[in-house]
Amino acid sequence: MTFRIVSGTASPELAGATAAALGTGLAACRVERFPDGELRPGVGHLRGADVYVVQSTGPPVNENIMELLLLLDACRRAGAGRVTVVVPYFGYARQDRRGAAGEAVGARVVADTLMAAGAQRLVVVDPHTAALESMCAMPVEMVSAVPTLADALAPSVAEGTVVVAPDLGAVKLAEHYASLLRCPVAVVRKTRVSGARVHAEELIGGVEGRSAIVIDDMVSTGGTIEAAVRVLLAHGAEPGMVVAATHGLLVGGHTPLSGLPLRRLLTTDTVEPAPAPPLPVQVRSVAPLLADTIGRLHRNEPLDDLRIRT
Template sequence: MSSRITMSTRIVSGTAHPGLAAAVAAMLGTRPVPCDVERFPDGELRPVVDGVQGGDAYVVQPTGPAVDDHLVELLLLLDACRRGGAKTVTAVVPYFGYARQDRRGRAGQAVGARVAVDALASAGADRLIVVEPHTVALEAMAPIPVEMLTAVPILAGALAELTPEAAVLVAPDLGAVKPAEHYARLLRRPVAVVRKTRVSGERVHAEELVGDVAGRPAVIVDDMISTGGTIEAAVRVLLAHGAAPDITVAAAHGPLVAAAWDRLDRLPIRCLLTTDTLPAGETRASSRVRSVGPLIADAIGRLQRGQSLGSLMVRG
């Protein structure tokens, strides 16, 4: 399907991932509008956006590390577009920071996801586009429409080329079961599930495995790899149950913070596959990246033409 759009479309790039914004704009047959983000010596930001008056502004800004800085910049960019006379303003947030904070784990905690989406709406966003959010509850808690795009077909296409047909798809926790089933339908491969308990932000204890992986390569699929703790725990369980020491890991988002690579380098991971929802950081020879640029451009094009995004959406 063509992603070409009307002359009213304006792509606005934040500083978090200008390469992705430029790629999306090029696929839509345009280029990002002029935008300057001034930073004062104390860290305060002052964005200036030109050329959005009367148009539909799409602000492309993942809120990855440093999450707070990029979120505040996004809020100011949305406000700048609204005050600059944009007809509509859409926040395009390929990686949505705070999505993991979708419920309280104990009394006194904040629900960060709710706070973040409320702030986006208050800053002027009429709509939010995200890729593989950690929780589908994001849509229910947001005061504006949320389009949750899936990167599973993109990654599944790569896995079909990179992994043997005998490989088993593995959900590293119960939250990854539905995406794993989506991969399974596309690749026609069986699924196994690891049950885990999170001990802290970096430590995970995996307890048992449901499914047969004996003697077979495994493909661990998840929405993101942050500290690598979940992947490490899952690999240990897979090896303990006789899986071949030939592991592939696929995730939509790869912030890979803290000591993630230190953990992953100790594991028999043949290939680590992610998308470019975040700019490239530290890599290895095993790293592979597929772009979500065409997915985002397709979604924007459909919205501008009043067409359904159904086939692009996360399956609940």
């Protein structure tokens, strides 16, 4: 069975780089847009192929998800032998449980819909919750960009540097970074006030007089990072902190990041670059990671060393 890479319009550069790393090109694909906003994707000959559809579901999240669903259906109707959906950034992953009665579980709805559209397997990079796998009836491969980002951080890590989790949900992630960088871990406890506002309350761990690397799976509005940095400064951490996150959504004008004593933001290309915030941004590509993952899946090889740590 031959393999083919199909790219949606949300991730053309990443899909192209992934295909190039695999020594192939992208399969023929077009997405027509009608004046009223309707999408009509179409694909070329895929009959019997092992197909990997690459499409991130970052902003605009709903439009990119709808395009992905139609692409999956097009691949299925084109006779693909097997369809794997590669979603570097999985939108709605934060909605993994109900916060109150009457709310939807968005992550489950999206996962079920992807499967209904024709996906037989899902690949995601550093999803917001490891519980995503338990929500899906289809197999889920959760791979991590942490080693890629840690490799970029390593040359600038000084003695005494602390890896900081900006909330309790990022502790496992911080421990993964810390094990690779050989650094201790500190944790900020936060309370989310709204989708954009966060209140940080206390710090667990010593940071006084030390450099800090604040990590998270994503930077969306920057509110969580802002709250964590202010707590670190209040506890005597050195200015010039580094922020590392797999998904650099950077929505909302980056206002919370303005004025913070940050040295740089390190992220990946799981979503298309947003306008740069008021600090240096370094982007590492996950194309080698995705190419390795796709190659192993196609050859039915294990992914144990690529998976996230849970």
